Amino acid sequence: MKSQFTLGFLSREGSLSLRAFATTLLLPLCLVGCDGTNLDHEDRIVNEDGSRNQYDSETGMTIVDKMEREITIVGVPKRIVSLSPSTTELLFALGLGDSIVGVTEHCNYPEEAKAITKVGSGTLEGISREAILNAKPDLILCKWDNHRPLVETFERVSIPIVGLGPENVDQLFEEALLLGKVARCEAQATSLIESMRARLEKLQKAAHSIAPSQRKKVFYEVWDTPLMTAGPQSFIGELLVLGNMDNIFHDTVNRYPRVSSESVVERNPDVILAPTTHGEKVRFETLANRAGWDNVAAIKNHQVFLIDGDHVSRCGPRLLDALESMIQQVYPEALTQKE
């Protein structure tokens, strides 16, 4: 999508004349002078000479983000704003915690993240562009799907903004590598990935030691009203597969489809998993009291387990903690056998 980037660049050039026009047209209203053009563009101007993935303090490095935009980053980012909790966790895991200068109000892990300047809540309308600018970032990491409008703003002021948002373990590794490349800590990235891979293999092995006849049908309840589950396209869906569990809604298309209460009863899961809260704490009694659910095997046998919401709803470095606790709850024998 190189053309898109070029277009954006052109329109930025074009906006100079627009700006001049706007100035003459509108500014008498506010008696405001226009010194907006002397932004510190100079030190950020991009030299594109096709030197992909090479870092040279002069030319910068070009990467492709999840929005398929080409972004050139000059120099090593020292002031990073992270707009999602999973990205913040990943940055800390890569040893880049000290370079973070802005996070969202949901970024609560690790403990050090809480002390970093907040630039808004996580949703698009709750983020303050001013607060981001005020943090003087040289790199902004946003969510590729929900934060799209931010890209326009920060492209205009020539601050590199990268869209992220892994939806499975492989993509998480890819993003770790990408951030490693950008922040020039590839060694940390590779070692993080290697250790995660090793742990994942161990967990998978344990989960697959369960005999096929003992596999359990699992319902993962993402939300209660409306009742939502995790489809196979989501990373939670992937965790179920990695954990050798049979997702009762493996046939859905959306990442987090709404499902009817009736279909849960019909598909009769052996185990129900849920994050710790759905706005308020999830309780076994609430589930058991739903009409018809008393016949569900998971309710009859008290097989309702909660997974730490912060682990399981963020596709970040703690994802494997979520997988481990899922396996622990669903197949307790698998992990004890192993050790």
Added chain:
Amino acid sequence: MGERRGNATNRSWLLIGFSACIVLFVSIASLSVGAASIPLANIGAWISHSTEGVTATERTILWELRLPRILSAVITGVSLATAGVGFQGLFRNVLADPYVIGASSGAALGVSIAVVTGLQVTYFGLGATSLMAMAGSIGIVMLVFALGAISRQTSTITLLLAGVAISSMTNALVSLLMFLNDQKAIVILSWLMGSLAGSDWQTVLVASLSSCMGVGILWSRSRQLDAFLLGDAASQSLGLDPLRFRCWVITGASVATASAVSSAGIIGFVGLIAPQIARLMVGPRHALLLPMSACTGAITMLVADAVARTIVAPTELPVGIVTALLGCPFFIALLLSRSMRGSVAT
């Protein structure tokens, strides 16, 4: 008698001039508030081109974010308020608002389609959502007007009913699109709540041009709007062609509304209440009511956006929430004080 009326008019123009000064004052004051605090002294330095004391970051924030945003607030407020006056005159009903004949639902549909299909066009510096918002709102209003015109009477009631019917259908389509694309629903939703955060110079320029066009059309019809309030028979005896009149007012009001929704999303309340406040202050004559409404609309939006930016900083509130939360109590207080004074007088 004539002199008394002249005095009242002069007083009204004085009020309007005073309000315009308030708009200017609030604009400049709100340059200094936001998630990043910039003292008023620095704003002064910035305005007077002085380079001392204003950091590069502050300059970027002021020029790239706040100033476009403040101008957007003014334009949105002016557009919605004057469009409100137009529709209220057209329907002879003070409960009409800029969205009454489907402008908001049309814009919402346009935006939903743009978001769902991932449309990536840019035209004259406007992004896909702004363009589709404008296209949607004007398209739906034209459809409603065509429906109203087909039925031979072309009474305002037919128009209103067609508007309500088409709006509900369009809203249902928006809900359907959001339901079927739940991953993108949040993007649509944040747009529906209205925000000025995405304002930039291009949106300001385009919105100001289209807003000027809409407001200009309405302004040029102000005498006719006065006449129309006298009723169909009386206004036609004064030589008013009802179909052409409606056509002009709808065009003006819709273009103004579209300019507001394309830059700020859907912002309720301003278009309904700003004209009422203005009416309480300068009375029903449109030549006075239109400029006064423009001022009250702009002030409402400016204050609401300043609050939206600061009250839970660094988080932002959608400005549409603030306009209603702050504006309603103010308006009710004004109504009560008026009616109390009124009851004393009679």
